[in-house]
Amino acid sequence: MIGKRLSAWLLRRETLLSGCTVALMFAAWWFVTATGLANKLFLPAPGAVWDAFVKAVVKGYQGNTLQMHVGISLLRILTAFAAAVLVGVPLGILMGLSRDARALLNPVIEFYRPLPPLGLYTLLVMWLGIGEESKFALLFLAGLPGVIIATQQAIWNIDPIYARAAKALGAGPWQLLRHVYLPAAGPMILAGMRISLGFIYTVLVAAEIVAATAGIGWMIWDAAKFLLSDVVIMGLIVLGLTGVALDWLMRMIGRALMPWTKREEH
């Protein structure tokens, strides 16, 4: 059953096309390094990057194996993301339902949202120190606006007639939330969550620059300092792949929780 579905997936037009892109990128990479077109210092050959990967998995990089570096970073990312969702969704609902709440909270969110993470980070380090607190705060703040804005917009977009109909049938506020707002706003909230996770990823290296001794972002930064470009590229690929995997996981969870949004593939 699974094998059949897998082979069906592998033969789909989209899968084949995406596969072509990946294969083409690898071929181009291999070509420019094998022919000496690219400087080895900036773009090491695929083989060298693979060796760096194996070495980091087996021997580790500066005291931790690659698995531990990835694990530590994922822990940082997921705790910050969970906190951003737990805070962002209720705030977004509140702001979507009440003009007053929106007026009160908007200035704060709109002000810090476009600030460059490194500028913000300097301040966070001064306030919270060089430990995990400032890293968590930076990742959390990076993820929060995406969730709030998407949730607020999703709630705002719901046709008021649904809420009125439910109220007319005697629904209380919790029932409204559970049976009207969340199901209707769910898909858009999920989209916001996916964007927010992406933002958290983009600031990971920045968060791990200051006084980290482990983490995939730190590994990339540290290796760059010693001009170990094979480790840098390997780290970026691993970071990218974990991002793709997390995003896929979220889409799967979304489908399981909200089967009504599932569009038929054919």
Added chain:
Amino acid sequence: MKTFLTTLAVTAGLAFSVTAEEGPEKVTVGYLNLVNAQLVTKNLGLMSKHMPGVEIEYIKVGGGGDMLRAIAADQIDFGGLGNPPTAIGVARGLPIQGTMVLNMLDFVEAMVVRTDVGIKSFKDLEGKTIAAPFGSTTHYLLLQALADEGIDPAEMKILDLRPNDIAVAWSRGDVDAAWFWEPNLDKAVKDGGNIFMTSGIMEKRGYPTWDVGIVMNEFAEAYPDYVEKFVAAECEGIEFWISNPAKTAEIIAEELELTLEDATRMMRGTEMVPCEKQLTDQYIGTSEARGGFVDTLMATSEFLVSQDRLPEAPSRETFESFLQPQYLEAVVE
């Protein structure tokens, strides 16, 4: 697309119209944020004096790791590097050559320890939090000192922080000790710290640290006479430092926003080597026989290999051809 191609053609034309005789339009100097005569050269405008009509841009760089990145990204023409980043850069094949001694590091780089933590020996560092900019001279000396004392660095928490971040972390009480350099070092000393070890003491133990002036190969090939002009300007700065200490202290105080007293003390912690002395076997050496800097670079790279920071140590010849004394020789004559 067409305009893009035109722009490209125009830019290429511009690049070729500048010949070696005419000299570069602009020279970018990356200087390390520390106390040495480069600040004098910068403040007195000596670079412009030796290169009239050329735009001089100075970029302040926090430490060796950042300087390596600036070199790799081709963002500077001239720069300065301590011996560990030099060993890394040369081993990784960066297109650079060493031209002169910028400074020898004495107590301008030191390990400060929090007085109330009671660190009396390297052994006392176990279980403590120590900061140093990774890849720099002081990170190298810290690991070297621990290795000599037979202490496992894993027994303590060694954090990678830039000098100004160390100052912030220190004032918050996040670190117990830090090995870094002026002008930020002084902030930690004044804020409940005392000096436990200096780079000068490590030099007497056989681990000299220094900063060497480097130039990008591409620039040196295109404008060798401008490399001489750079060296001449820096030599003039060094001469000024040695013969006018009081005026130099004023310049350092102005450049780094320090009090005169602090600037004077920090100056004493940096040893400037007169240019003719740089050609002796203790330092760069001559075109015929390179000096002691090659030994330091060899020892440094072997240590970095043992720390798993370098895949392999370059050969002696690689370091010998990295050091190019001919510009210095031309200036001293």
